[in-house]
Amino acid sequence: MSTEHHNSTKYYVPDQSIWPIIGALALGLIAFGAGHYTIEYSNETKGFGHYVLGAGLFVLFVMLFGWFRDQINESRSGLYNAQLGESYKQGMLWFIFSEVMFFLAFFGALFYARMIAVPWLGGASNNAMTAEVLWPTFEAIWPLTTTPDGTTTQAMGWLGLPLINTAILVVSSVTLHIAHVALEQGNRGKLKLWLIITLVLGFTFLALQGYEYVHAYRDLGLTLQSGIYGNTFFLLTGFHGLHVTLGAVMLTIMAFRVFAGHFDKDNQFAFAASSWYWHFVDVVWICLFVFVYIL
Structure with missing residues (x-):
């Protein structure tokens, strides 16, 4: 999300990244876990929904941290241009x-x-x-x-x-x-x-x-x-x-x-x-x- 240095004269094409896949996994875990946790909470039963929801939130945090880090490093390295x-x-x-x-x-x-x-x-x-x-x-x-x-x-x-x-x-x-x-x-x-x-x-x-x-x-x-x-x-x-x-x-x-x-x-x-x-x-x-x- 940053354009700190415009040293590159070519349009930068980033390398392949695992973060979109990790993000999709995180959202899937969050949806599955939240759905099951809601059912368990409504029925006053114990289950694994809150564990899956917690895991999804953790994976989402890891994804955001890693993706933001890569974006910032690319920007600070002068890989981006005005376009x-x-x-x-x-x-x-x-x-x-x-x-x-x-x-x-x-x-x-x-x-x-x-x-x-x-x-x-x-x-x-x-x-x-x-x-x-x-x-x-x-x-x-x-x-x-x-x-x-x-x-x-x-x-x-x-x-x-x-x-x-x-x-x-x-x-x-x-x-x-x-x-x-x-x-x-x-x-x-x-x-x-x-x-x-x-x-x-x-x-x-x-x-x-x-x-x-x-x-x-x-x-x-x-x-x-x-x-x-x-x-x-x-x-x-x-x-x-x-x-x-x-x-x-x-x-x-x-x-x-x-x-x-x-x-x-x-x-x-x-x-x-x-x-x-x-x-x-x-x-x-x-x-x-x-x-x-x-x-």
């Missing part, structure tokens, strides 16, 4: 675009549930008879905190932890921008300081979101079994949390590289790409905060 740098930039932009499409699909599901499914089930469009058969006591309101079996939960409000997390993530985007500007100005001390502050804010966000989930399960009765509201809430916030985790990992790697003396104002694509991703995650959270928590 390859453009390829990396286009690749990162397309990757972020694909993530935008993911979130648009999930937001689309949320709006479909709120604007079409709920009014339809409530008797809209001359559908009163069907609604009476499917769910006689249904009330067309959102958040939908009552399930068909009569279980009632509480909705997650926007004040408190959600608002604090929003402020934390917005501030982290500002601190990362300050760090990026410091890199372009060649101010290494300022770069290190504000990058570390960004990491602290990012991991604080993740810790508070974990606490929010505990609060939802323990105090509000809001779980994955809490009907369509619970499903959409955990789907959107959890998927975003996964992206924050990925962004925090990327910035952590950037921090190690910064302290190792990597990057300068002319050759810093890996840092810039990580910044793009973090700002994207920040914008998505603001949309999520409005559509999921406030509206």
Whole structure:
């Protein structure tokens, strides 16, 4: 992910690598292990699912470490040129675009549930008879905190932890921008300081979101079994949390590289790409905060 030296005049074609195969193996183990662990947890039985899941996560870590190491060594050895740098930039932009499409699909599901499914089930469009058969006591309101079996939960409000997390993530985007500007100005001390502050804010966000989930399960009765509201809430916030985790990992790697003396104002694509991703995650959270928590 880096284009630190453009010494090569030819387009660099890397040697064959085992890391894609190792990565596929890791993802397979994670999927298999997570599936079995979920079944075992639901049935309150003991099995091997958590061991397979742990092995998959470990293999994934090894793959990421090895692949990143190879990429950094290639870049630092002067094997990359400007054309390859453009390829990396286009690749990162397309990757972020694909993530935008993911979130648009999930937001689309949320709006479909709120604007079409709920009014339809409530008797809209001359559908009163069907609604009476499917769910006689249904009330067309959102958040939908009552399930068909009569279980009632509480909705997650926007004040408190959600608002604090929003402020934390917005501030982290500002601190990362300050760090990026410091890199372009060649101010290494300022770069290190504000990058570390960004990491602290990012991991604080993740810790508070974990606490929010505990609060939802323990105090509000809001779980994955809490009907369509619970499903959409955990789907959107959890998927975003996964992206924050990925962004925090990327910035952590950037921090190690910064302290190792990597990057300068002319050759810093890996840092810039990580910044793009973090700002994207920040914008998505603001949309999520409005559509999921406030509206």
